[in-house]
Amino acid sequence: MTYGKNLATDQSALPPSQVFAALADDTRRDIFEALRTGPKTVTTIAHGRPISRPAVSQHLKVLADAGLVTATPKGTSRLYAVDPKGLAPLRAYLDSVWGDVLGAFAAEVHKQIDPSDKEPKP
Amino acid sequence: MTYGKNLATDQSALPPSQVFAALADDTRRDIFEALRTGPKTVTTIAHGRPISRPAVSQHLKVLADAGLVTATPKGTSRLYAVDPKGLAPLRAYLDSVWGDVLGAFAAEVHKQIDPSDKEPKP
DNA sequence: ACTCTTCGTAAGCATACACTTACCGTAAGT
DNA sequence: ACTTACGGTAAGTGTATGCTTACGAAGAGT
Numbered sequence: 001m002t003y004g005k006n007l008a009t010d011q012s013a014l015p016p017s018q019v020f021a022a023l024a025d026d027t028r029r030d031i032f033e034a035l036r037t038g039p040k041t042v043t044t045i046a047h048g049r050p051i052s053r054p055a056v057s058q059h060l061k062v063l064a065d066a067g068l069v070t071a072t073p074k075g076t077s078r079l080y081a082v083d084p085k086g087l088a089p090l091r092a093y094l095d096s097v098w099g100d101v102l103g104a105f106a107a108e109v110h111k112q113i114d115p116s117d118k119e120p121k122p
Numbered sequence: 123m124t125y126g127k128n129l130a131t132d133q134s135a136l137p138p139s140q141v142f143a144a145l146a147d148d149t150r151r152d153i154f155e156a157l158r159t160g161p162k163t164v165t166t167i168a169h170g171r172p173i174s175r176p177a178v179s180q181h182l183k184v185l186a187d188a189g190l191v192t193a194t195p196k197g198t199s200r201l202y203a204v205d206p207k208g209l210a211p212l213r214a215y216l217d218s219v220w221g222d223v224l225g226a227f228a229a230e231v232h233k234q235i236d237p238s239d240k241e242p243k244p
Numbered sequence: 245a246c247t248c249t250t251c252g253t254a255a256g257c258a259t260a261c262a263c264t265t266a267c268c269g270t271a272a273g274t
Numbered sequence: 275a276c277t278t279a280c281g282g283t284a285a286g287t288g289t290a291t292g293c294t295t296a297c298g299a300a301g302a303g304t
Binding site: 041042043053054057058061075076077078 | 248249250251252253
């Protein structure tokens with residue numbers, strides 16, 4: 001059972017600076033992970049957490065700006081949920097780096113075995 | 123058709139806070155990506171970049187502390203290279219989140235079709 | 245209309261962070 | 275030994291950021 005791939009809208013190429021910055025903060029990633037199991041409201045998230053409700057709102061705004069989270073108004077409440085489409089570019093980016101790194105690593109190993117190879121311009 | 127078997131986090135363990143923080147900064151991610159094609163020295167990286175050499179050193183230290191980069195002394199120089207092992211936990215983490223999110227998304231869709239389902243405690 | 249709940253935003257503040265210049269250790273060449 | 279090149283670290287500074295309290299806007303129930 002493979003997830004992703006076509007479900008993920010891989011219009012990647014995005015430089016995910018905002019995504020990384022959004023997930024860099026511990027509290028914010030904690031909030032983000034709290035949404036993994038399903039949508040939640042702001043007050044629900046703030047409940048049981050050592051920060052105030054406005055702080056949660058601000059964190060959710062950052063996550064939303066990064067495309068990691070969506071908000072759907074539900075009466076006077078707003079349901080926040082993780083947006084799979086926001087996670088996809090990050091996965092694509094990591095896969096891209098992964099490929100290059102493995103290639104570079106293999107090239108380095110090969111160079112140690114066969115030093116006749118030249119440096120690709122240092 | 124049950125989606126989320128172990129919907130509650132498969133103890134993939136690693137909290138990659140340092141990794142995200144390391145890749146959050148634009149300059150630092152630029153440096154990190156410069157190492158994708160192969161190992162480079164500090165001065166090489168600093169060359170052609172708008173920041174000073176010590177700044178590059180500090181960025182490389184952050185990347186190294188995050189486990190994303192390794193340094194191998196080469197004479198009076200030090201060759202920095204991307205560490206594939208540092209990237210792996212990040213991929214694992216994203217895959218874990220990905221699974222939960224898709225499960226939650228599917229559960230949400232299912233709940234809209236069959237509202238007899240209960241909320242998992244908001 | 246009034247009230248309550250929910251949430252976003254403004255203002256302010258303390259800390260963290262990215263960058264600079266200056267300095268010191270270390271390996272190689274002469 | 276002396277010099278040169280490379281690079282890590284200390285000290286200092288301006289800006290970003292995560293948090294708080296206070297206030298305002300908007301839907302739902304009485």
